[in-house]
Amino acid sequence: MTPLTGKTALVTGASRGIGQAIARRLAADGALVAVHYGSNDRAARQTVHLIEKDGGRAFPVRAELGVAGDVDILFAALEMGLLAGTGQGRLDILVNNAAITADSIEAITPEAFDRLIAVNTKAPLFITQRALPLLNDGGRIINLSAAATRIAMPEQPYAMSKAAIEVLSRSLAQVVGERGITVNAVAPGPTVTDMNPWMLDNPEVQQLVGSGNAIPRAGRPADVADVVAFLASEAGRWVTGQIIDASGGCFLGPRI
Numbered sequence: 031m032t033p034l035t036g037k038t039a040l041v042t043g044a045s046r047g048i049g050q051a052i053a054r055r056l057a058a059d060g061a062l063v064a065v066h067y068g069s070n071d072r073a074a075r076q077t078v079h080l081i082e083k084d085g086g087r088a089f090p091v092r093a094e095l096g097v098a099g100d101v102d103i104l105f106a107a108l109e110m111g112l113l114a115g116t117g118q119g120r121l122d123i124l125v126n127n128a129a130i131t132a133d134s135i136e137a138i139t140p141e142a143f144d145r146l147i148a149v150n151t152k153a154p155l156f157i158t159q160r161a162l163p164l165l166n167d168g169g170r171i172i173n174l175s176a177a178a179t180r181i182a183m184p185e186q187p188y189a190m191s192k193a194a195i196e197v198l199s200r201s202l203a204q205v206v207g208e209r210g211i212t213v214n215a216v217a218p219g220p221t222v223t224d225m226n227p228w229m230l231d232n233p234e235v236q237q238l239v240g241s242g243n244a245i246p247r248a249g250r251p252a253d254v255a256d257v258v259a260f261l262a263s264e265a266g267r268w269v270t271g272q273i274i275d276a277s278g279g280c281f282l283g284p285r286i
């Protein structure tokens with residue numbers, strides 16, 4: 031029996047990058063995984079295919095976040111998939127992973143900032159609100175933050191959108207602890223995904239980025255997925271309200 035046998039999980043933004051790695055890992059651990067995505071049908075189908083090829087169970091959930099009715103659309107498809115897969119619409123694990131980046135302070139517009147907050151901050155809040163009645167006692171909420179909240183990086187608006195996620199994680203943990211539900215944030219550093227196109231297929235840039243880490247290489251999606259899997263598992267039951275850095279020690283301090 032695998033650690034998450036009989037459990038259900040929703041991973042937002044699971045068609046690519048870190049979300050895909052999380053979905054694959056939770057499914058490999060035995061969970062039925064709802065693979066949420068925004069628009070890239072092909073990538074979502076590929077994620078479900080990879081999970082099924084490895085013997086896991088998953089179904090796609092398409093819902094663009096940051097637009098009117100987004101949470102309603104997401105939960106209609108989620109509940110249908112859970113019912114079909116388990117006979118009931120209950121959830122054990124929620125991973126709020128979907129997010130976008132934005133320009134820094136010199137270039138960002140009010141419209142772009144509104145969209146950033148709508149996708150990165152408002153959507154996770156209201157997805158969580160809607161998920162809470164569906165979550166079984168002993169459930170897990172894991173929110174993707176970023177090392178950019180801890181380190182000064184030239185992405186102020188993005189870091190602002192993620193700082194709110196950390197506050198939500200800590201304060202919600204206090205509220206749902208009585209139900210045995212844990213809430214944590216996982217904060218990756220620079221990781222090789224589509225979010226950083228300048229790193230893709232570029233070993234030299236990856237090496238340069240990794241040189242700022244205590245473990246001197248760039249992050250990979252599986253590095254982060256394994257931390258999420260720990261928090262989602264029974265072994266993670268006593269960790270709540272925390273921000274878990276998963277960056278290989280990004281900019282810990284000077285190398286002397």
Ligand code: NAP
Nearest residue numbers: 043045046047048068069070095129174176220221223225
């Ligand atoms: P990514 O490769 O760009 O993938 C983004 C995923 O989110 C895709 O599945 C995409 O769906 C979905 N998505 C994006 N905007 C959406 C929207 N408006 N509505 C619905 N779905 C949407 O991202 P990633 O690099 O894996 O990042 C995953 C998480 O880690 C994010 O929370 C990010 O902030 C955090 N993080 C990443 C890094 C990094 O260096 N990569 C560092 C720190 C933190 P489609 O395929 O349909 O577009």
